[in-house]
Amino acid sequence: MTFALIGNQNCGKTTLFNQLTGSSQHVGNFPGVTVEKKEGALKRHKGVSVVDLPGIYSLSPYTAEEIVTRDFLLSGQSDGIINIVDATNIQRNFYLTLQLMELNLPMVLALNMMDEVRASGGSINIKALQDELGIPVIPISANKNEGIEELEERAIETAAKKLAPKRLDFCRGEVHRAIHSLAHMIEDHAAAAGVSPRFAATKLLEGDPIMEASLKLSKNELDIIGHVADEMEASLGTDREAALADMRYDYIQRLCAGTVKRAGETKEQKRSVKIDSVLTHKIWAIPIFLGIMLFIFFLTFGCIGAALSELFDMGIAALTDLTAGVLSSAGVNPTIRSLVIDGVFAGVGSVLSFMPTILVLFFFLSLLEDSGYMARVAFVMDKLLRKIGLSGRSFVPMLIGFGCSVPAIMATRTLSSERDRKMTILLTPFMSCSAKLPIYALFTQAFFPRHGTLVMMGLYVGGMLMAILSGLLFKSTLFKGNPVPFVMELPAYRLPSARNVFLHIWERAKDFLMKAFTIIFVAAIVIWFLQSFDFRFNQVTDSSQSMLCSIGRLIAPVFAPLGFGTWQASTALITGLTAKETVVSTLAVLMPAGLAEPLTFLFTPLSALSFLVFTLLYMPCVAAMAAIRREMGSVRSAVFAMVYQTGVAWVAAFCVYQIGRLLGF
Amino acid sequence: MTLNELPVGASATIKAVGGEGALRRRLLDMGLTPKTRVMLRKVAPMGDPIELWLRGYELTIRREDAKKIEIVEERGCP
Structure with a gap:
């Protein structure tokens, strides 16, 4: 049942x-x-x-x-x-x-x-x-x-006992007459389609295209329906949709008059008005919201989350050492050992270390959502996002994107419309995630030591700007259809229940673990394989001889117009797909030894800037891609996101480099 | 007069709901039907959207959408 x-x-x-x-x-x-x-x-x-x-x-x-x-x-x-x-x-x-x-x-x-x-x-x-x-x-x-x-x-x-409702008739007057004559006429069609005639008649009267199509009505019958509806509209002096909504609310009012005694607003509603006098205050609303988000970020990425992540990392490292020890003492083939340790453990482990951060973040998000505050955020922030065809509801996922794209994309699930959800998912990766910070830090220190803050700020703002431009583009192309109207209830504030919060976190954890052990597992093995072998399938000792570096050499010319057509740079970008901070470690490994300023060997200040712009915008890491695939519900959309973001990154970096050259840098 | 012109704290009765398609249907579904009493409780910090009180709950809609709702303002204290 x-x-x-x-x-x-x-x-x-x-x-x-x-x-x-x-x-x-x-x-x-x-x-x-x-x-x-x-x-x-x-x-x-x-x-x-x-x-x-x-x-x-x-x-x-x-x-x-x-x-x-x-x-x-x-x-x-x-x-x-x-x-x-x-x-x-x-x-x-x-x-x-x-x-x-x-x-x-x-x-x-x-x-x-x-x-x-x-x-x-x-x-x-x-x-x-x-x-x-x-x-x-x-x-x-x-x-x-x-x-x-x-x-x-x-x-x-x-x-x-299959007890259907004992009464279906809520209507009076003109609407009543219209519904009943239609219900009578389409009874056979409704039975054939397996719909209650009453429901079918009401929907037809409302002008519901889905119902019209599913009943397979003849032209003649459609004409009669149109006629009945016209007559009803004429005698009520209103249109069909309004007439039916009015009929329902009219009945509800009569029903409630006889059964419900209300003592005005409930305690919770009165309390909400008081809370809102602070939280959606004309001046304080935005600072308070930013403060709350800053506090959550601090706790997630700086305090609790970081400590938990470290603990988790230590656990993974211990487990890795243990497994490595067991494998070598058991005399397992060194290639297999490398697959397990350098491939699976390193790859899945690096992604799993996100887990505590994600769970802590979702703990707070679920508090915000369940308490009713999220609806207020949408209310306060709506005006900002409207211009790019979104509503205030998308603000929080995008903000989380500055921390990590994975929970940000997962957080779009609270958006109530599919259109907004998809669009937000496509834009969120442009918010520069925290894993990209080590890359920015390395490059600004090497090339822009005196203007570090400025470059860093420029990158963050650049990402946001790209999201806005993309939003405008999507609004008039891909998501041209009518946006779901922003007509939203502001529920009374309520204390979130521990049970709900716990189940919510548990759900996310399961979700993430599943990803880690499927898509990310495979990706980790593929990257390991490419890194450890050359094209004759011999295991390499010098990493610059690996398949990965050969691929890097192969695609390097693609990046030549952007100013960083070296195989080291392109290989670093590929490994960055496992997790963005890997770009830094890969560059370190692939650099020719014995250079004082190794980065200046590969980059000029201008090409370094172009490289930064590219890393800011190009497709997110595997974990985020897996989240995109999951939330978009199709591989095609995920591939589109990947191609779009990488394309945008290429064009932006190209502009930076070429314009910079024209200006003589 | 339309709903977007209602001052904060004032009440009104809805006369007609304009607009079309999904938006109009949504407004009607949420209970913004003719003869309904609404109170404008608040305006968002950036001046838009607005917060309404009707049928015993709080609803927020954008000003451009409120413009499509014709009202008759109630004089005096609600």
Whole structure:
């Protein structure tokens, strides 16, 4: 038996899902889109599973999330619907409930946050609500784990007996007449398509193109539908979409008038207004936000995260030594030993050492998200990002990109629209990540000792500028379609639950480990192989004879117009793909011995600058590429990202070098 | 008068919702339907977007979108 868990955003859906399933969750994507789909088995009932659908407000045909939800419900993959509703915000939550009920599937209503309603002096007549709606209504508090067992039992009972909602009729007057005449007319088509006639009629009346296509209506029938809709519009003096939205809210208002007693704003809402008087204050909002982010960065990259990373590194090093010892004492072939130690352990180990940083960062991010602060950040920062076709929601992932692209790309999952998510993923790698700092430090010290800060700042700003330019480009080409409107709820601040935060981190850790042991594992072996052998498959002693360096020599001419067409530079750039700081160590290894200023042997100040610009912008490391592939949901998009970024890097470095030469540097 | 012209702290009743496609539908879905009372609670630090209070919850929308919502301002204290 499978249930679909559906509700608005911020109504406690994830908390309920976690309460129902514990940690037995499986995260994936819906086929064809990068909309997340979580599935889990009920803790207390064997053989019953729940699918956590995206948080949505309506079943309109406009967003990927809403279409996916609709398709899932209509596909017959679920035996019943658990609709979770935020009782403190009942009117707007019921709007989705009414649309779900029209599907005529077994359904129960979980009335969440009832504790908050009661605590602030309000009350809801559950019995009356249940009678009026004709579906089981169960008051719960997902946070306090109250009412969950009853919810499970009622849901299972409803689905087992296939009890559809007892009433579907919420409409009056003109809308009522129109819906009913359409429902009658298309009954056969709806049955053939496996849709409830009522739902089909409502959607047709709204002018829903998806429903029109799936019902295979004749030209004549479409004409009649158009006519019915026109007549309704004419007599109501409004258009079809507004008429139906109005009908639903009108019913909800009557329903609530009889069943809900509200004592104005709840305690949590009043508290939120107070908190917001500081956090979204006209002057203080932005400094406070930057302060919070700085603090998180400091803790993640400077303090806790760094200490944990060091500890982790030590662990990996100890394990490596141990394995190396065992392998040599067992007399294992030295090539195999090198594969294990220099290839797998070194490669996967260097990526794994990111892990503590990522987990610490996600701990803070999950606090920001679950508390409701992230929505405020979007509110405060929206204006800045709007010009490049994004919304304020993308600000935090991009900011994290300055630390590390991997968690930044993973953080885009909180964005509610697929379009924004993809665009943010493409732009985030332009934020110069912290692994590139050693490269900048090495070069500025060697070539621009007096203007180090200036060069460094220039690079950071350059990256941001490139992101803005790319955003403008994408907005008018790749992502030309209508952006998802920025009409966003600001939920009341709530204390994040330890359980949710823990499960969130655990999910990310699993995700990252999986990557480390698949894509990154293979990449590490490939790089090791290229580094250790020449083209006759003899193991090399001098690294400059390896396949990798031969490839470096082969592609070096590509970089000649950028001013650094040496094989050392191109080889360093290739190894930089495992992790950006490797560029530094590779250059050190490949440098001819006995030079006082080895870098000046390979670079002039101008070509050094061009090299820095290239490293700033070219494709991110393997770990980030793996994250891009995962979050974009297709290899093609990941390859596009790779080619685009490397292309941009080449062009930018070319401009820097050639213009610099013209200016006589 | 349109919603973007409402001063901070003032309340109004929605008369009509303009715009088209996804945006308009989203506004309607979120409860910005005719006859609904809204209060403008706050303006973001950079002057945009705005924060509304309606149907017992807080909603933020951009000024350019608020421009498409016609309102009748309520006089006196809400």
